[in-house]
Amino acid sequence: MTTSAPEPLLALSDVNTFYGQAQVHFDLSITVGRGHIVCLLGGNASGKSTTMKIILGLVKPRSGEVTFDGASLIGLTTPQIVRRGIASVPEARRLFADMSVRENILMGAFVRNDRDAVAQDLDRMLTLFPKLGQRLSQRAGSLSGGEQQMVAMARALMSRPSLIVMDEPTMGLSPLYVDRVLELIRTINQEGVSVFMVEQNASLALEIAHEAYVLQTGKIVLSGPARALKDDPRVRDAYLGGAEAA
Amino acid sequence: MSSWLDYTINGLIVGNVYALVAVGLALIFGVSRLINFAQGSIYLVGAYIGWVAVVQLHTPLPLTIIFVAAVAALVGLIIERFGLRPLQNSVRIAPLLATIGISFVLDQLVMLTFSPNPRALPSQLPDVRFQVGGGTIGPLDLLIAGVGISSALLLFVFLRYTKLGWAVRAASQDRDAAMQMGVDVNRVNQTVFGIAAALGGVSGLLVGMYYNQIDTAMSLQATLKGVVAEVVGGAGNVPGAVVGSLLLGLVESYGVAVFGTSYRNLFAFLLLVVVLVLRPNGLFASARQAPPEPLTGTFIAPSRPVRIPRWGLAVAVALFGILPLLPVSFYVLQTLINAWLLGMLALSLTLVAGTIGQVSLGHAALLAIGAYTSALLSLTLSVPVGLAIIAGGLMSAALGTLLISPSFRLRGHYVSIATLAIGEIVSLVILNWESVTRGPIGISGIPPLSLFGYDLISPASVYWFAFAVMVVLALLQARLLGSHLGRSFRAIRDDDIAARAYGISLNRYKSLAFIFGGFAAGVSGGIAAHLYSYINHETFNTQQSILALTVVILGGLGNVVGAIVGAVALVGLPEIFRIAAEYRILIYGIVLLLLVRFRPQGLLGTI
Ligand SMILES: Nc1ncnc2c1ncn2[C@@H]1O[C@H](COP(=O)(O)OP(=O)(O)OP(=O)(O)O)[C@@H](O)[C@H]1O
Ligand SMILES: [Mg+2]
Numbered sequence: 116m117t118t119s120a121p122e123p124l125l126a127l128s129d130v131n132t133f134y135g136q137a138q139v140h141f142d143l144s145i146t147v148g149r150g151h152i153v154c155l156l157g158g159n160a161s162g163k164s165t166t167m168k169i170i171l172g173l174v175k176p177r178s179g180e181v182t183f184d185g186a187s188l189i190g191l192t193t194p195q196i197v198r199r200g201i202a203s204v205p206e207a208r209r210l211f212a213d214m215s216v217r218e219n220i221l222m223g224a225f226v227r228n229d230r231d232a233v234a235q236d237l238d239r240m241l242t243l244f245p246k247l248g249q250r251l252s253q254r255a256g257s258l259s260g261g262e263q264q265m266v267a268m269a270r271a272l273m274s275r276p277s278l279i280v281m282d283e284p285t286m287g288l289s290p291l292y293v294d295r296v297l298e299l300i301r302t303i304n305q306e307g308v309s310v311f312m313v314e315q316n317a318s319l320a321l322e323i324a325h326e327a328y329v330l331q332t333g334k335i336v337l338s339g340p341a342r343a344l345k346d347d348p349r350v351r352d353a354y355l356g357g358a359e360a361a
Numbered sequence: 362m363s364s365w366l367d368y369t370i371n372g373l374i375v376g377n378v379y380a381l382v383a384v385g386l387a388l389i390f391g392v393s394r395l396i397n398f399a400q401g402s403i404y405l406v407g408a409y410i411g412w413v414a415v416v417q418l419h420t421p422l423p424l425t426i427i428f429v430a431a432v433a434a435l436v437g438l439i440i441e442r443f444g445l446r447p448l449q450n451s452v453r454i455a456p457l458l459a460t461i462g463i464s465f466v467l468d469q470l471v472m473l474t475f476s477p478n479p480r481a482l483p484s485q486l487p488d489v490r491f492q493v494g495g496g497t498i499g500p501l502d503l504l505i506a507g508v509g510i511s512s513a514l515l516l517f518v519f520l521r522y523t524k525l526g527w528a529v530r531a532a533s534q535d536r537d538a539a540m541q542m543g544v545d546v547n548r549v550n551q552t553v554f555g556i557a558a559a560l561g562g563v564s565g566l567l568v569g570m571y572y573n574q575i576d577t578a579m580s581l582q583a584t585l586k587g588v589v590a591e592v593v594g595g596a597g598n599v600p601g602a603v604v605g606s607l608l609l610g611l612v613e614s615y616g617v618a619v620f621g622t623s624y625r626n627l628f629a630f631l632l633l634v635v636v637l638v639l640r641p642n643g644l645f646a647s648a649r650q651a652p653p654e655p656l657t658g659t660f661i662a663p664s665r666p667v668r669i670p671r672w673g674l675a676v677a678v679a680l681f682g683i684l685p686l687l688p689v690s691f692y693v694l695q696t697l698i699n700a701w702l703l704g705m706l707a708l709s710l711t712l713v714a715g716t717i718g719q720v721s722l723g724h725a726a727l728l729a730i731g732a733y734t735s736a737l738l739s740l741t742l743s744v745p746v747g748l749a750i751i752a753g754g755l756m757s758a759a760l761g762t763l764l765i766s767p768s769f770r771l772r773g774h775y776v777s778i779a780t781l782a783i784g785e786i787v788s789l790v791i792l793n794w795e796s797v798t799r800g801p802i803g804i805s806g807i808p809p810l811s812l813f814g815y816d817l818i819s820p821a822s823v824y825w826f827a828f829a830v831m832v833v834l835a836l837l838q839a840r841l842l843g844s845h846l847g848r849s850f851r852a853i854r855d856d857d858i859a860a861r862a863y864g865i866s867l868n869r870y871k872s873l874a875f876i877f878g879g880f881a882a883g884v885s886g887g888i889a890a891h892l893y894s895y896i897n898h899e900t901f902n903t904q905q906s907i908l909a910l911t912v913v914i915l916g917g918l919g920n921v922v923g924a925i926v927g928a929v930a931l932v933g934l935p936e937i938f939r940i941a942a943e944y945r946i947l948i949y950g951i952v953l954l955l956l957v958r959f960r961p962q963g964l965l966g967t968i
Contacts, residue, residue: 171540171541173537173540173541192540192545193540193541193543194540194543194544194545197540197541197542197543198543202541203541205537205538205541209535209537209538209541210535210538211530211531211534211535211538211539212534212535213530213534214527214530214531214534218527221527222527222531222539222542223542225524225527225528225531225542225543225544226542226543270542274542274543
């Protein structure tokens with residue numbers, strides 16, 4: 116893993132978010148360096164998924180700035196943000212349950228118009244996720260949780276994003292699948308895609324991440340290189356604190 | 362005497378027509394979780410545009426169809442863009458109410474432009490019939506079948522093989538996820554509204570040709586039939602909507618064959634209620650439960666209600682109480698009597714729709730039950746009018762609650778559909794149960810209002826009577842809302858799942874609300890019957906249900922004083938401005954639209 120700081124690809128600075136009266140983020144600042152895997156850790160209801168929604172434009176912050184590739188994302192709609200090169204693996208996968216696996220994966224390429232290259236990328240996904248080959252015409256809703264996670268990741272990659280944001284990609288998976296998913300995230304990253312992921316499973320996530328942030332009831336309480344945080348007792352404390360607050 | 366084959370052909374043809382409406386409803390529901398009550402109005406517009414094309418422009422048939430589809434699609438796009446898109450972030454029931462307002466506006470515009478008289482819409486096709494087995498089939502039947510089948514095919518190809526079609530499907534399965542793939546949901550909405558409107562408009566044209574007659578009453582009927590077919594097929598399920606439509610067409614056609622024409626609609630609505638109660642997801646859905654979350658939530662916009670001090674209310678009551686002693690015209694009293702009657706209905710609806718969150722679209726049925734009970738008791742059994750009116754209230758409370766009770770487990774939009782259907786069923790039963798209700802002839806010679814043997818003939822006495830009854834009902838309701846019971850009602854409205862978790866029995870509380878509300882509405886209907894001296898199955902119609910809903914939204918849902926203020930405003934203002942009767946419904950529609958958009962909490966605020 117590199118230690119030199121790359122130029123920032125995504126930056127949230129001093130973001131404050133509210134749902135009605137309730138404040139969810141307090142001066143949140145997070146940076147994802149180009150080519151990095153950055154992990155956001157935190158207990159239940161600490162505001163992790165909301166951070167994803169801010170990045171994707173699904174929720175608007177009350178104040179603060181979000182920049183991607185040097186340009187502000189504030190005021191853009193979700194489809195516009197996606198077209199800038201951010202793909203997502205949402206919490207609980209959110210596949211299109213009644214569409215086939217093939218259609219789901221191709222939906223990921225919705226913003227692209229280069230049909231031939233899309234077809235090639237579909238083949239590439241089948242080498243990356245070999246299991247999906249036999250399932251292409253199956254209803255996505257009928258897949259197992261692990262298989263659905265594979266489809267969600269393939270779908271996200273199909274837009275050829277420069278950044279993928281993932282919300283708890285290992286949630287509800289068997290240990291075998293958890294390892295596989297983490298391995299895949301590393302592979303994706305090595306192919307040049309930056310990754311911003313939300314996780315509750317701190318120890319595993321820190322294995323593959325370059326940098327990590329710990330979120331506790333809407334505030335960043337710790338951040339730094341993943342390697343340093345891995346052994347930091349405060350990670351566990353903050354973590355438990357967050358879980359208790361929830 | 363027609364053969365069974367004829368009835369089958371007729372059922373399938375009519376089913377095809379319904380399918381054109383229902384498919385559009387299903388597409389829209391799929392993408393926006395919205396039941397588009399304006400769909401029938403677009404169908405109406407289609408029929409009249411068709412009339413203009415055929416009779417005035419003399420366009421050839423293919424051009425007529427294209428012209429109608431294009432104009433209807435344009436209307437659909439306008440509705441989506443200006444009527445619904447601004448409501449994207451409002452409470453779930455807001456767009457539904459907006460479509461109701463839009464449908465009032467469109468229907469009235471058509472009526473004002475073309476007059477309410479029926480018109481003939483010639484089919485431009487040769488009038489020949491071919492013998493097929495034991496039945497006959499004509500060119501128009503073939504045209505309708507052809508349009509139905511080719512629309513279905515086109516739609517299938519669109520959804521399956523085009524990028525926009527994929528976007529529509531993705532958005533209807535998971536809107537947020539579709540956005541995260543880069544799908545522009547506004548464009549998807551526009552697309553489905555355009556398609557739905559084009560199909561609906563063509564459907565209106567074909568129906569007009571089929572019966573060689575069009576009139577403005579077609580609109581509500583079409584919406585209702587489309588909704589029935591769509592719900593039977595499973596809301597949001599496009600192929601289901603087609604099958605549901607054909608099924609509905611056949612059920613109606615066979616029903617007519619056995620029982621006669623006036624039963625046609627009764628079968629449609631019974632089918633709807635049975636499906637809603639037994640399989641709210643439609644006949645083809647696997648799970649036996651209504652679609653979750655997006656349908657819940659009521660129209661209660663958070664607000665700080667306007668507090669009117671007690672003495673202020675007392676002064677207002679006193680002022681209105683002595684009004685007949687002042688030199689006011691008969692006309693003013695007449696207007697206010699109507700306002701008090703509507704106020705009672707609004708009290709009922711504001712409790713049911715506002716306080717406990719069951720947005721009823723069939724409240725006029727409660728008026729009808731009270732009116733018929735009171736009229737028949739006093740007329741045939743010579744029960745004193747005062748007692749008869751109370752009996753009418755009790756009957757409305759009992760029967761209304763009984764009729765709605767199978768639907769207690771429904772939520773959100775489904776409650777609205779069920780109440781609408783039940784309202785229609787009541788009116789159809791009144792129409793068909795001739796031995797008791799005298800059917801279409803109606804009941805005439807209903808004795809005038811009287812109290813302890815004294816007839817209330819003078820306008821002042823009628824005024825006092827209606828006003829006093831309304832004030833008593835309002836006081837009772839205010840007491841009720843301040844009690845523990847009222848808090849439980851609101852808990853159910855705000856979160857029925859949590860309420861259930863706290864051990865609140867939903868059915869019991871919903872029953873209590875409908876019993877109280879049914880009584881108030883029944884009393885209002887009873888008084889009206891003795892006041893009008895003549896009633897029939899159309900005296901208390903869906904328009905009044907919607908008017909009552911507009912009143913309670915205007916006043917502020919759940920707000921007792923608001924209901925009465927709303928009634929006075931909606932009855933009184935058109936009188937003050939001397940607005941001609943035919944423009945009033947138009948105004949009500951516009952008021953509803955403006956309220957939903959700009960002041961969902963109403964004048965006095967929701968409680
Ligand atoms: N749409 C919403 N409206 C109101 N409050 C919300 C909404 N979404 C989330 N919240 C609240 O905001 C807080 C943060 O939610 P968020 O989903 O971001 O947490 P999270 O860290 O992802 O939790 P989890 O680990 O359970 O997924 C929670 O208290 C939640 O209840
Ligand atoms: Mg989350």
